[in-house]
Amino acid sequence: MAITRRGFVGTCASVGLTLGFRAPVLANATGLASFDPNVFLSITPDDVVTVWVTKLEMGQGVRTLLPMLIAEELEAEWSRLRVEQAWPGGKFKGLELHTSGSSSAGEHYLPLRQAGAAAREMLVGAAAEHWKVDIASCRAERGVVHHLPSNRRLRFGELAARAARQPVPKTPRLKPPAEFTLIGRPTRRVDGRSIVTGAARYGLDVTVPGMLFATIERAPTLGGRLVRFDPAAALRVPGVREVRAVTAGVHPGVAVLADDTWSAQQGRAALMIEWAPGPGTPFDSDRFLASLPAALAGRQFKVRHEGDATTALSSSVQRIGATYTFPFQAHAPLETQSCTADVRGDRAELWVSTQTDVRTLQQAARVTGLAEDRITLHPMLVGGGFGRRLFADFVAEAVQLSRDSAKPVQLLWTRQDEIRHGYFQPATIERFEAGLSHDGTLTALVHLSSASDLTIYDIHEGRNIWTDSPKPAKADNAYAEDETPWGAFDTPYEFPTLRVDCVDVTSPVPCGPWRAVEYPSTVFGRESFLDEVAHATKRDPIDFRLALLPADVRAVGARLIDRRRLRAVLETVRERSGWETPLAHSATRWWGRGVAANVYHAGSYLAMVAEVSVARDFSDLRVHRIVTAVDCGVALNPLGITGQTESGITWGLSATLFGKMDFQGGAPVQSSYRDFRVMTIDRMPTVETVILPSDAAPKGFGEHPVPTVAPAVANAVYAACGRRIRDLPITPEKLVE
Amino acid sequence: MIPLDLSVNRRRRRLAVDPEMPLLWVLRDHLGLFGTKFGCGIGACGACTVHLDGGAIRSCTLPVSAAVGHEITTIEGLSADGGHACQRAWLEEDVAQCGFCQPGMIMEAAALLRSTPEPSDEVIDQVFASHICRCGTYCRLRAAVHRAASLSGSR
Numbered sequence: 001m002a003i004t005r006r007g008f009v010g011t012c013a014s015v016g017l018t019l020g021f022r023a024p025v026l027a028n029a030t031g032l033a034s035f036d037p038n039v040f041l042s043i044t045p046d047d048v049v050t051v052w053v054t055k056l057e058m059g060q061g062v063r064t065l066l067p068m069l070i071a072e073e074l075e076a077e078w079s080r081l082r083v084e085q086a087w088p089g090g091k092f093k094g095l096e097l098h099t100s101g102s103s104s105a106g107e108h109y110l111p112l113r114q115a116g117a118a119a120r121e122m123l124v125g126a127a128a129e130h131w132k133v134d135i136a137s138c139r140a141e142r143g144v145v146h147h148l149p150s151n152r153r154l155r156f157g158e159l160a161a162r163a164a165r166q167p168v169p170k171t172p173r174l175k176p177p178a179e180f181t182l183i184g185r186p187t188r189r190v191d192g193r194s195i196v197t198g199a200a201r202y203g204l205d206v207t208v209p210g211m212l213f214a215t216i217e218r219a220p221t222l223g224g225r226l227v228r229f230d231p232a233a234a235l236r237v238p239g240v241r242e243v244r245a246v247t248a249g250v251h252p253g254v255a256v257l258a259d260d261t262w263s264a265q266q267g268r269a270a271l272m273i274e275w276a277p278g279p280g281t282p283f284d285s286d287r288f289l290a291s292l293p294a295a296l297a298g299r300q301f302k303v304r305h306e307g308d309a310t311t312a313l314s315s316s317v318q319r320i321g322a323t324y325t326f327p328f329q330a331h332a333p334l335e336t337q338s339c340t341a342d343v344r345g346d347r348a349e350l351w352v353s354t355q356t357d358v359r360t361l362q363q364a365a366r367v368t369g370l371a372e373d374r375i376t377l378h379p380m381l382v383g384g385g386f387g388r389r390l391f392a393d394f395v396a397e398a399v400q401l402s403r404d405s406a407k408p409v410q411l412l413w414t415r416q417d418e419i420r421h422g423y424f425q426p427a428t429i430e431r432f433e434a435g436l437s438h439d440g441t442l443t444a445l446v447h448l449s450s451a452s453d454l455t456i457y458d459i460h461e462g463r464n465i466w467t468d469s470p471k472p473a474k475a476d477n478a479y480a481e482d483e484t485p486w487g488a489f490d491t492p493y494e495f496p497t498l499r500v501d502c503v504d505v506t507s508p509v510p511c512g513p514w515r516a517v518e519y520p521s522t523v524f525g526r527e528s529f530l531d532e533v534a535h536a537t538k539r540d541p542i543d544f545r546l547a548l549l550p551a552d553v554r555a556v557g558a559r560l561i562d563r564r565r566l567r568a569v570l571e572t573v574r575e576r577s578g579w580e581t582p583l584a585h586s587a588t589r590w591w592g593r594g595v596a597a598n599v600y601h602a603g604s605y606l607a608m609v610a611e612v613s614v615a616r617d618f619s620d621l622r623v624h625r626i627v628t629a630v631d632c633g634v635a636l637n638p639l640g641i642t643g644q645t646e647s648g649i650t651w652g653l654s655a656t657l658f659g660k661m662d663f664q665g666g667a668p669v670q671s672s673y674r675d676f677r678v679m680t681i682d683r684m685p686t687v688e689t690v691i692l693p694s695d696a697a698p699k700g701f702g703e704h705p706v707p708t709v710a711p712a713v714a715n716a717v718y719a720a721c722g723r724r725i726r727d728l729p730i731t732p733e734k735l736v737e
Numbered sequence: 738m739i740p741l742d743l744s745v746n747r748r749r750r751r752l753a754v755d756p757e758m759p760l761l762w763v764l765r766d767h768l769g770l771f772g773t774k775f776g777c778g779i780g781a782c783g784a785c786t787v788h789l790d791g792g793a794i795r796s797c798t799l800p801v802s803a804a805v806g807h808e809i810t811t812i813e814g815l816s817a818d819g820g821h822a823c824q825r826a827w828l829e830e831d832v833a834q835c836g837f838c839q840p841g842m843i844m845e846a847a848a849l850l851r852s853t854p855e856p857s858d859e860v861i862d863q864v865f866a867s868h869i870c871r872c873g874t875y876c877r878l879r880a881a882v883h884r885a886a887s888l889s890g891s892r
Contacts, residue, residue: 059835059872188831195836196824198772198812202837205771213766238755260766261775262758334776334784334871335837383774383837384871415777639831643877647834650873673781673869682862684875 222280223466239263316435335383430525594715652709746814
């Protein structure tokens with residue numbers, strides 16, 4: 001098969017995409033001549049349009065959304081599209097599949113439309129040339145090019161070979177949004193059928209001939225060391241083949257490799273291991289949480305200063321202050337970590353559910369010493385990412401076991417492993433103080449935030465966070481330059497004077513990104529405190545926020561926050577939630593509503609009202625209804641946006657009502673869904689979502705609904721029964737206090 | 738080991754495995770039926786739900802020996818063509834996000850509708866309270882069970 005390549009650098013610079021352009025087209029192995037205008041799509045003479053998804057699907061709907069962008073401009077027939085997962089390397093070399101930070105939608109909005117539009121213009125050009133007619137008299141629609149005056153038509157498949165010989169348009173025409181037929185239409189996910197029939201393949205759903213099944217017992221305490229182990233009893237378990245020390249992951253461990261999963265787990269139970277307690281051993285998370293207020297007296301880093309808030313606060317007539325704490329949280333995705341690795345001499349093959357091809361390949365290369373292009377990664381469907389699969393510690397473990405045993409190895413983390421040995425959302429504290437004038441007008445807002453290093457980044461780079469000497473101190477402007485902490489730096493409200501600072505807190509708990517990262521704790525504090533000030537000054541919490549939001553576009557660092565959009569979602573949620581109509585208390589329960597709002601990376605705008613009831617004996621809190629108004633730019637797939645809103649609310653409610661990861665004696669306390677409780681259907685409120693029409697650039701929506709849930713619920717609890725919640729989760733004991 | 742005779746998706750299977758091995762691992766590791774998922778290993782999440790004689794059970798805690806003599810149905814055997822009312826309803830309501838828990842949810846729903854053709858919200862909440870979906874598809878899950886009930890009823 002002879003393929004010549006013409007250099008073609010697409011207009012996709014925003015995501016660094018290089019569109020490899022291929023032409024002319026010759027018969028390939030299947031006897032079909034295909035039109036492959038770029039790495040994202042291919043059209044064969046049988047009219048199949050194949051789209052390669054260059055991000056990773058974990059439930060956020062990217063396998064549906066990215067093909068929509070291409071198909072919209074290509075004018076392909078949506079129901080006949082074939083969607084395939086891209087892989088790192090090969091024809092996708094130079095593209096990163098790494099998927100995080102709700103970035104896929106925004107980053108691909110223009111490039112993928114351009115890719116589709118370029119292909120469409122080549123198809124139309126080929127048809128016009130064939131018919132010898134003016135190109136302007138031809139139009140593409142649903143997989144066919146029409147010549148309108150003569151009513152002739154050619155299918156995309158019939159045009160594939162000719163289209164490949166067309167010149168590549170440098171600036172293909174993109175549709176104005178008013179002409180969209182697919183973008184903006186509620187579209188069901190393309191891989192739904194494979195999921196409901198059990199055919200979808202996740203990390204563990206692969207068999208490699210001759211592979212051993214592995215499980216690892218890891219150090220029970222933070223930073224613990226392996227002293228010695230006796231494999232004899234484990235090796236006597238039928239089916240157990242090998243017992244090996246593992247050093248490549250975050251925690252040292254002892255692996256049992258067996259003929260099947262059950263034998264491996266039986267062997268693990270029989271292991272005799274002596275551990276040395278690690279430097280993290282005395283760590284107690286409740287003591288740590290209690291020490292956080294004192295930690296705020298440490299070195300303060302400037303985050304954002306506007307005017308002289310310190311003086312304004314000290315000269316104010318009245319001051320209000322409060323602190324809010326957010327505990328450690330686990331990701332607890334339903335699919336535990338797993339990796340199937342086959343390391344053979346000068347090459348390796350991996351099957352992984354991952355959010356990151358980049359770190360997966362880095363880890364495999366580090367452990368094997370192979371160049372990354374000798375490693376083949378098969379990205380599997382992800383059974384829940386939420387940030388946990390942005391690091392590849394479990395890949396390193398599996399690769400080491402395959403390397404050492406010279407056999408293919410399938411490593412599975414149990415649920416206990418998943419909850420105990422992951423990395424965690426750091427526990428944080430937020431302190432707020434407001435200065436008020438005689439008439440209750442705000443004169444100053446002072447916010448002291450805390451930030452914990454997401455040490456999984458350091459661990460990934462080879463640093464031992466428990467034994468290595470401390471990292472060099474941060475520069476004074478480190479936070480301000482990074483525009484962090486999110487939710488603290490980019491508060492959208494206008495205060496007469498504002499001072500946001502940040503203090504570093506450290507713990508031996510490995511911490512890493514968790515859905516919405518810093519926003520959940522900062523927004524819990526900020527939106528709860530605004531509620532406190534509103535009530536203290538006898539103002540309606542929505543009116544109070546609107547009064548702090550001029551109808552303008554505000555530059556905050558490098559961000560432009562369009563406060564008109566935040567005003568609009570607040571006004572919408574006020575109307576749609578029935579905010580003006582108070583909820584009546586019943587004989588047994590108090591009822592109330594609470595509001596919270598946020599701007600996510602200056603790109604999406606959200607306001608949320610929660611409706612709760614609290615039993616009059618404080619034994620029970622129920623969240624009944626959550627109404628959300630969102631403006632996330634052009635609503636690419638409304639069905640995806642409402643789905644992610646439901647998802648983010650559920651995630652937020654898990655943290656609000658139940659979520660707390662504890663450590664005692666340097667060891668994680670929780671180890672299952674029984675003690676690390678998450679939301680279930682019987683606690684699920686009614687969820688209503690209003691999507692505001694917008695022609696702004698689209699912003700992904702996987703994370704944004706999370707941070708407002710806790711403050712909206714906590715504010716509703718206050719409205720219902722006058723109990724102010726300042727630390728999470730909202731357990732019944734906290735209602736009684 | 739004495740071979741065990743199983744009936745899985747209406748096929749006879751003879752296997753020499755530890756009789757204490759949970760059915761889940763027999764299905765996955767020995768029969769290559771990957772649609773049934775491992776989520777917790779203690780019956781707390783429902784991802785491993787299959788049918789035993791038409792009733793929903795947790796395969797991660799059921800020793801395979803206890804399944805001998807019973808008809809085992811997994812998501813792969815629920816319908817020949819993905820056309821079970823629950824599967825159709827799940828697609829129409831666009832329930833799945835990551836999808837990992839959904840085979841277990843669908844098997845639970847199929848068993849529920851056999852015994853309770855028109856379940857109320859309260860019954861659905863009660864039955865599914867022991868299933869975990871970390872993506873939070875509960876709203877659509879509830880709608881899909883109702884839709885499946887009406888699809889089954891109209892047949």
